[in-house]
Amino acid sequence: MLHRLDRSSRPVLPARQAPAVVLACAGAPEGDLNAVRSLGERGIKVIVIGEYAQPPSRHSRHCTEFRHVPDFTRHPKRLASALREIEAEHGAAPVVFPTADPDLQALLEVLPGLGERIRPALAAPDLVAQLVDKARFDELARQQDLPVPRTLRIERMAQIEDIVAGAIDFPMIVKPAQPVAWQHPGVEPAVARAKAVVVETPERLREIARMLAPHGFHIIAQDYVPGGDSEHFTVDVYIGPDGAVRASSCGRKLRHDPPHIGSGSYCENLRLPELEMLAAEVLTRIGYRGVANLDFKRHELTGEYKLLEINPRLSQWHILTTRCGMNLPEMAWRDACGLPVAAPSKRRTGLRYLNEKCDFRAARQYVREGELSWSRYLGTLLRPGTVRQLAPMDDLGPALHLTRDWFAQKLVRRARPARPAASRPSMQTIFEEAEDPAFKGR
Numbered sequence: 360m361l362h363r364l365d366r367s368s369r370p371v372l373p374a375r376q377a378p379a380v381v382l383a384c385a386g387a388p389e390g391d392l393n394a395v396r397s398l399g400e401r402g403i404k405v406i407v408i409g410e411y412a413q414p415p416s417r418h419s420r421h422c423t424e425f426r427h428v429p430d431f432t433r434h435p436k437r438l439a440s441a442l443r444e445i446e447a448e449h450g451a452a453p454v455v456f457p458t459a460d461p462d463l464q465a466l467l468e469v470l471p472g473l474g475e476r477i478r479p480a481l482a483a484p485d486l487v488a489q490l491v492d493k494a495r496f497d498e499l500a501r502q503q504d505l506p507v508p509r510t511l512r513i514e515r516m517a518q519i520e521d522i523v524a525g526a527i528d529f530p531m532i533v534k535p536a537q538p539v540a541w542q543h544p545g546v547e548p549a550v551a552r553a554k555a556v557v558v559e560t561p562e563r564l565r566e567i568a569r570m571l572a573p574h575g576f577h578i579i580a581q582d583y584v585p586g587g588d589s590e591h592f593t594v595d596v597y598i599g600p601d602g603a604v605r606a607s608s609c610g611r612k613l614r615h616d617p618p619h620i621g622s623g624s625y626c627e628n629l630r631l632p633e634l635e636m637l638a639a640e641v642l643t644r645i646g647y648r649g650v651a652n653l654d655f656k657r658h659e660l661t662g663e664y665k666l667l668e669i670n671p672r673l674s675q676w677h678i679l680t681t682r683c684g685m686n687l688p689e690m691a692w693r694d695a696c697g698l699p700v701a702a703p704s705k706r707r708t709g710l711r712y713l714n715e716k717c718d719f720r721a722a723r724q725y726v727r728e729g730e731l732s733w734s735r736y737l738g739t740l741l742r743p744g745t746v747r748q749l750a751p752m753d754d755l756g757p758a759l760h761l762t763r764d765w766f767a768q769k770l771v772r773r774a775r776p777a778r779p780a781a782s783r784p785s786m787q788t789i790f791e792e793a794e795d796p797a798f799k800g801r
Contacts, residue, residue, distance in 0.1 A: 376404070376451065376696065377449070377451040377452060377453055377454055377478065377692075377695070377696050378403070378404040378405065378406050378423075378424075378445070378449055378451070378453050378454075379394075379398045379403050379404065379405050379406070379453065379454050379455075379456060379688070379692050380405075380406045380407075380408060380442065380445060380453040380454065380455045380456065380477075381394045381395050381398070381405060381406070381407050381408070381416065381456045381458060382407075382408050382438075382455065382456065382457050382458060382459075382462035382465075382466065383407055383408065383409040383410065383411075383414040383416050383417075383458065383462070384410050384431075384432050384458075384459050384461045384462040384465075385410055385411045385432075385461075386459075386552075387458070387459035387460075387461070387675070388414055388415045388416065389622075389675040389676060389714060389717075389748060390458030390459050390672075390673055390674070390675045390677070391407065391409075391414060391416045391458040391459075392414075392415050392416040392419060392748070392757060393458075393673070393675070393676065393677055393678035393681075393748075394416075394456050394458050394673055394677075394688050395407060395416045395419045395421050395422050396419060396421055396678060396681070396754060397677070397678060397681045397686050397687070397688040397689060398421070398456075398688050398689060398692060399419070399420075399421020399422070399423070400421060400681075400686075401686065401689045403689070403692060404423050404424075405421055405422055405423055405424075406422075406423065406424040406425070406426065406445060406453065407422050407424070407425045407426070408426050408428050408431070408438065408441055408442075409425065409426070409427055409428070410427075410428060410429060410430055410431045410432055410462075411427075411429070412427050413760065413764065415749075415757035415760060415761060416757070417760075418756035418757045418759070418760040419754055419756055419757055420753075420754055420756055421754065426441055426445075428441045431462070431465055432461040432462055432464070432465045435465040435466075435468040435469045436469070438462075438465050438466070438469055439469035439472060439473060442455065442469075442473060442476065442477050443473070443476055446476045446477065452475060452476055452477050452478050453477055453478065454477075454478045454479075454480055454691070454692050454695040454696065455477050455478065455479045455480060456480045456672075456673065456688060456691075457479075457480075457481070457672050458672065458673055458675075459672075459675075460491065460538035460539070460670075460672075461538060461539055463481075463487070463491060463671070463672050464491060464537075464538065464539075466479060466481070467484055467487060467488060467491075470484055478695040478696075480649065480650060480688070480691040480692070480695060481649060481671065481672075482647050482648050482649040482651070482671050483646075483648070486645065486646065486647065486671070487671040490668075490669045490670070490671045491537065491538065491671065492536060492537055493534060493535070493536045493537070493579045493668070494512045494536045494579060496668070496669070497510045497512065497579065499645065500666070503644050503645055505641055505644070505645075505666055506637070506641075506663070506664065506665055506666050507581075507665065507666045507667070508532075508581050508582040508583075508584055508665050508667070509527060509581065509582040510579060510580070510581045510582075511526060511527055511579070511580045511581075512536065512578070512579055512580075513533075513568070513576055513578035513579070513580055514576055515576070516568060516572060519561075519564060519565055519568050522561075522564065522580060523561040523564070527580050527581070527582055528582065528583075529558065529559060529560060529561070530557055530558060530559045530583045531557075531558050531564075531580055531581065531582065531583050532555050532556070532557060532558070532580070532581045532582075532583055533555070533556050533558050533564070533567060533578055533579065533580050533581070534553075534554060534555040534556070534578075534579050534581070535553075535554075535577055535578070535579070536577040536578065536579050537577060538554075540574075540575075540577035541553070541571060541574075541577065543571075543573075543574045545570065545573070546570045546571065546574075547570065549617075550567060550570065553620065554620065554621070554622075555620050556620060557583065557619060557620055564580075584656040584657075584658055584665045584667075585658060585659050585660060586656060586657060586658060586659035587659070588612060588613070588614060588615050588618065588619055589611065589612070589613050590656055590657045590658075590659055591611070591612040591615070591623070591654070591655070591656050592609060592610065592611050592612070592631070592634060592654075592655045592656070592657060592664070593609070593610045593611075593612070593623070593626075593652055593653065593654050593655070593674060594607055594608070594609050594610075594634060594635055594638035594652070594653045594655070595607065595608045595610070595650075595651075595652050595673075595674055595677055595680045595685070595687060596635075596638055596639060596642060596650070596651050596652075596653065597649070597650050597651075597685075597687045597690045597691065598639075598642055598643075598647055598648050598649060598651070599648070599690075599694060599700075600648055600694060602643070602648065604639045605690055605700070606680075606685040606687060606690065606703075607635045607638060607639060607685075608628060608635075608679075608680040608683055608685050608706075609628070609629055609630065609631045609634055609635055610623070610626050610627065610628050610629070610676070610679060610680070610712070611626060611627050611628075611629055612625075612626050613625045613626060613627060613711075614718060614721050614722070614725065614731075615721060616714070616717035616718065616720055616721040617721065617724070618721050618724045618725055618728070618730075621721070622675050622676075622717070623675075623676055623712070623714075624713075624714045624717040624718035624720075624721045625711065625712070625713055625714070625718045625721075625739060626676060626679060626711065626712045627709070627710070627711045627712075628679050628680070628683050628707075628708055628709065628710050628711070628712075629708055629709070630708050634655065634664055637655075637664060638653045638655075641653065641666060641669070642669075647669075647671075649671070649691060650671075650672065650673055650687050650688070650690075650691050651669055651670065651671055651672075652669075652670040652672070652673065652674035652677070653666065653668075653669050653670075654666070654667040654668050654669075654670070655667060673687065673688060676712045676714070676748070678712065678746055678748070679710060679711075679712040679746050682707070682710055682746045683706060683707045683708065683710055684703070684704035684705055684706045684707050685703075685704070685706065686701075686704075689701065709744060710744050710745070710746055711742060711744060711745050711746065712745075712746045712748070713739065713740075713745050713746065713747055713748065714748040714749070715747060715748060715749045715750065716748075716749060716761075717748075718739070722736045749761065
């Protein structure tokens with residue numbers, strides 16, 4: 360018996376073939392939407408598990424089923440229960456794709472209890488845990504002699520003065536040892552949500568350390584690699600179970616959100632064989648299998664590539680790699696299902712990725728800083744060969760949902776009476792609002 364999905368143009372799949380489950384956590388909607396598109400376009404049944412009720416991926420035409428599992432990143436047992444239900448209902452262990460660090464950590468926590476009831480699209484769990492924890496990654500990098508900047512783990516206030524005395528030069532990069540380690544009340548929202556912060560002075564370093572001290576520091580300090588935002592590069596790689604590199608693709612971040620330290624909001628695909636070879640060598644050295652995204656920065660004076668991190672999951676903007684002919688999620692799904700390797704597509708280069716919402720927010724700061732003009736930004740919107748995050752013409756559902764949501768929020772805020780000065784929110788309330796998905800979408 361055969362089962363057809365609702366689009367007649369999609370391939371026909373066996374009725375009980377394993378579905379793909381894409382995890383959607385609050386605050387990181389890009390990765391899950393792109394995974395849904397990459398998988399669904401290939402005729403794969405895609406189920407989205409969202410920890411908030413209305414992720415954009417839910418409204419993609421490629422999402423065949425949605426399950427709301429509230430706050431599963433903080434309560435991973437809820438995720439485990441949902442995955443067991445999916446396995447029981449579909450009669451096959453689903454292939455599970457984490458798409459951001461919080462849902463990756465939740466999946467790691469529940470893996471031991473799920474056994475063969477799911478097939479995670481992950482490398483070996485112990486290795487994944489090493490890569491997610493920046494302190495453990497630093498140890499691994501030293502053992503394997505990986506090309507990372509000089510790094511120091513800060514565990515007590517006294518180490519701050521050692522750094523000020525010259526252990527690492529200013530400016531420097533500081534980042535949380537674990538992805539959500541800084542998300543606590545009393546920590547500046549901009550710091551709490553940051554993947555990394557550029558610290559220019561000893562005073563700013565001390566200020567950040569004092570905010571984090573009550574919560575155990577969890578600070579990684581690292582040498583700053585000189586160079587502007589366009590010196591940031593990424594490599595998406597898929598390594599098969601046999602250790603062979605099945606596909607790799609290089610991208611360059613032209614603009615970031617937030618500027619200088621954030622994720623790529625406007626990026627280009629290009630061919631850099633030397634960097635792709637370096638990425639493959641790094642992954643081979645640590646025995647990696649599966650999908651990975653490696654972040655590098657090129658030293659503007661020496662031209663040397665420095666490895667900043669290895670993300671053991673799909674990148675946020677991996678749809679650019681898919682559009683360039685290398686569908687990494689499909690490769691991972693086929694291997695997990697024991698299916699033959701698909702014939703390779705023709706590789707393309709020169710395409711660009713645009714996250715319309717994030718890039719507009721970033722562009723305002725770049726314009727204020729004199730690094731971008733509005734005319735150049737408008738050229739970005741009109742450039743042929745642009746892969747759009749929110750509004751590709753063949754999948755407008757997420758954009759329509761976000762537009763409706765934006766108008767609804769405006770109406771609610773307009774109707775809401777002004778808050779008297781005496782009832783201004785506490786820092787606790789501000790932090791909780793900043794963590795709310797609706798707040799993040801404003």
